[in-house]
Amino acid sequence: MKLAILSDFHFGYPRFYEDSFNQAADAMRIACERADALLIPGDIFDSRTPPLDVIERAIKIFSIPQGRGWKVRIVGNEGTAPVVVIHGTHERRSRDFKNPVHILEAAGLAVDAHRAPVVLTLNGERIAVHGLGGVPEYLAKAAIDKRNYKPLKDAFNIFMFHQSLRELLPDEEALS
Incomplete structure (x- = not known):
């Protein structure tokens, strides 16, 4: 199974406003x-x-993959184009609020791997995408520990995250 990774569109960034949409649309078409x-x-x-x-x-850009006759299936979300997302640090909101990535999922344009693993299947091959959306840096380790990620059996497992992991890295003294 071939996977394309597209990241950091930063839709709405004033300095590269138009460019972000144009490049994302091109990247989405090529990836599809x-x-x-x-x-x-x-x-x-x-x-x-x-x-x-x-x-x-x-939404228009995330509509590009729709209706393309994808062979990959998303377990539990059959019929959805195989577009797996997580929120990054720019979309991060407190737990009680929706973030803009939730809108894409609610519209059926993507599946959010932050809440639960997303399993892709093609010709007997299974890929499980586990996600951790952006959290404050000081909470990264606690978030990973709390989620207690475990690989799914009989699947190639991917951990997709958008996060600085400074808290998990050894300090400079430990490396000396």
């Missing part, structure tokens, strides 16, 4: 032609609460 499934690990938007025109344009 060459890959069996798409992984998008965050920072799709440049803001936690993007303006409606930015959301509208993102």
